[in-house]
Amino acid sequence: MDFIWNDGGRAACGFVGLAGDCVTRAISIATGVVYREVYEQLGALCEKSPRSGVRIDVANKYLTERNWQRQSVFDQAFDPQVLPMGKVIVHLSMLNDRLPHFCTVIDRVVHDTWDASEDGDYFIAAFWTSAEHQTESPVPGTESKGRESAEQELTQSEFDKILNRLRALDNTASNGASTEAEKHNALRMMQTLMLRHNLSRDDITDDDNVSSVQFTRIACPVNGRRACNWEKSLAHYVTSDILPSTQWFSSTKGHRTLFWFYGPLADVRNAISLFRELLLTIATAAQLQFRGYSRGSGASYAEGYVLGLPRTASASSAESNSTPIVNERALIQTRTIALQTAAERWLKIECNITLVTTRGTGRFLHDDVAADRGKLHGSQHEVTIPNTPRRITQK
Numbered sequence: 001m002d003f004i005w006n007d008g009g010r011a012a013c014g015f016v017g018l019a020g021d022c023v024t025r026a027i028s029i030a031t032g033v034v035y036r037e038v039y040e041q042l043g044a045l046c047e048k049s050p051r052s053g054v055r056i057d058v059a060n061k062y063l064t065e066r067n068w069q070r071q072s073v074f075d076q077a078f079d080p081q082v083l084p085m086g087k088v089i090v091h092l093s094m095l096n097d098r099l100p101h102f103c104t105v106i107d108r109v110v111h112d113t114w115d116a117s118e119d120g121d122y123f124i125a126a127f128w129t130s131a132e133h134q135t136e137s138p139v140p141g142t143e144s145k146g147r148e149s150a151e152q153e154l155t156q157s158e159f160d161k162i163l164n165r166l167r168a169l170d171n172t173a174s175n176g177a178s179t180e181a182e183k184h185n186a187l188r189m190m191q192t193l194m195l196r197h198n199l200s201r202d203d204i205t206d207d208d209n210v211s212s213v214q215f216t217r218i219a220c221p222v223n224g225r226r227a228c229n230w231e232k233s234l235a236h237y238v239t240s241d242i243l244p245s246t247q248w249f250s251s252t253k254g255h256r257t258l259f260w261f262y263g264p265l266a267d268v269r270n271a272i273s274l275f276r277e278l279l280l281t282i283a284t285a286a287q288l289q290f291r292g293y294s295r296g297s298g299a300s301y302a303e304g305y306v307l308g309l310p311r312t313a314s315a316s317s318a319e320s321n322s323t324p325i326v327n328e329r330a331l332i333q334t335r336t337i338a339l340q341t342a343a344e345r346w347l348k349i350e351c352n353i354t355l356v357t358t359r360g361t362g363r364f365l366h367d368d369v370a371a372d373r374g375k376l377h378g379s380q381h382e383v384t385i386p387n388t389p390r391r392i393t394q395k
Contacts, residue, residue, distance in 0.1 A: 003115040005189040006104075009035035011168040014213070014342050015350070020053035022112075026102040027062070029111050030087045031133055039349065049352060056091065059102065060128075063089065068128040078122040080108045087133050092116055093125040100125070113172065114181040166193055213339065215346040217262035218272050222279070227257040228294050230302040231279065235259050238275045241311050242383060245339045246271045249355050263343045270385055278383075282306070285377065290370060297370040304371030308378025 008028035010021065013036040024042055028035045042050040046058045060070060068089065076082065078092055083105050092101040101122065103112040116122050173186040222231060227250055235248045239261070246263035248271075261271045286293035286302045293302050347353050 002109045003117075003185065004106075004109055004111045005113060005169060005172075005185045006111040007035075007113050007168055007172060008038075009168075011171045012164060013039075014215075014346060015039075019051045021051060022102040023054040023059045024050055025113070026089050026104045027059075029104040030089050030106075031066070036349070049349075051350070056100065059091075063128050063130075066130070067132055068130040070126055070128050072126045073124040076124045077120070078117055078124050080105045080110055080117055082124075083108060083127060084129060086129065089128040090124060091126045092122040094121050094123070114179065114185055162193060162197055166190055169193075213342065214265045215263060215343050215350075216265045216268050217260050217347065217351065218268050219258040219260050220272055220275055220279075221253075222257045222259060223255070224257060224294070225252050225255055227259070228299060228302065230282070230293075230299060230306050231257075231259070233303065233306045234278055234282070235261075235275060237306055237309055238271050238278070241309075242274060242385065243267050243271045244336045245343075247340060247343060262347055264339060274383070274385065278309075278381075281381075282374075282378075286374075289373075296365065297367040300367035301370040301374035304374030304376075305378035305381075306374075307371075308375035309381055310379065310383055 006025075006029050008021075008025035010019075010025060013034070015021075015035070021039075024035065024039050027033070027042075028038045031038070039050055042054050042058065042062060045062055046054055064070065078090070083090065085107055088105045090103050090105055092103065093099075101116055103110060103116055105111070105127075110117055169186045169190045173183050173190065232250070235250075239246045239248050243263075245267045246261050248259060248261050251258050251260065259275065261268050261275070263271075282302050282305045283293045285305065286298040290296065290298035290301055292298035344355075347355070
């Protein structure tokens with residue numbers, strides 16, 4: 001029986017991990033609306049994240065408002081051949097209404113991340129059709145069998161679509177959160193597309209593909225509900241000068257301040273390790289010399305230390321006049337901005353966190369001598385990645 005693997009654009013929109021997103025996926029495939037847009041619309045309708053599923057009544061309301069007509073079915077085992085031609089969104093259910101599932105069937109072919117028609121326990125509970133969404137225009141990621149062949153000439157845009165589809169399949173096949181059925185179907189579809197278009201795994205490798213990046217957030221707790229200015233400056237230094245692909249924000253829990261770092265998984269881990277090590281080094285140095293680091297001369301020393309830490313690139317560098325170096329830096333900057341934008345979007349959608357900027361009051365007492373000493377010691381600090389022992393050297 002024919003089956004076409006399609007995640008509705010979930011991977012391409014930067015979503016990762018296990019999710020009960022069958023309703024979002026089915027609607028995106030059938031309507032052609034971008035997955036993230038459907039995700040946000042359903043979330044607003046049910047007033048919670050649709051990541052763990054959407055109630056049937058909410059899905060029905062969403063579709064009805066967009067001129068999809070519902071038809072109930074009773075005691076009909078799921079067989080795509082009994083459905084009408086065109087695009088059909090199907091509500092499947094097991095006996096006693098256990099484990100409901102949504103999928104899209106186009107011209108009696110299942111378009112999903114796994115083929116529910118191979119499971120004999122599913123029955124058709126209802127389906128939706130719409131005169132406005134028929135098969136005159138192909139669904140993204142599907143191709144007409146009559147025109148496909150190994151010798152087919154592809155435009156650059158069509159070739160890019162095939163590569164993006166293969167990358168999405170590869171993400172699903174290598175994702176530990178995918179089910180065995182999803183992995184099996186993804187690998188099968190990858191093999192078919194690669195053979196059809198004479199492609200290899202090297203052709204789909206794309207180190208700059210932001211959509212394949214796995215994002216995370218990790219907290220570093222610090223004692224005290226009010227973080228010191230130098231602690232905030234240190235978090236900014238780590239994320240801006242050392243690991244710009246990561247970002248940070250702070251929150252409080254009990255009597256502690258939590259410094260959250262978010263971004264690509266490996267970079268966040270490095271940022272957390274570096275932040276903890278620098279935090280301990282600076283606090284220890286201030287404690288030894290001024291018997292404290294949260295106020296007075298000790299805080300001034302710590303602030304100066306952070307200011308003195310080595311920065312990455314110097315605008316006055318002689319290399320800055322080299323065109324290849326400038327171009328490379330521009331590419332790195334573009335990549336960094338793309339990662340930061342994707343991470344902020346991930347934080348809002350997946351973690352339901354919206355960041356706001358607040359301003360606090362600074363200290364009135366500042367020890368310039370202690371700050372200058374800290375700046376000197378900070379300038380002599382060797383900051384390297386990954387984690388290596390760092391010591392204060394004094395002359």
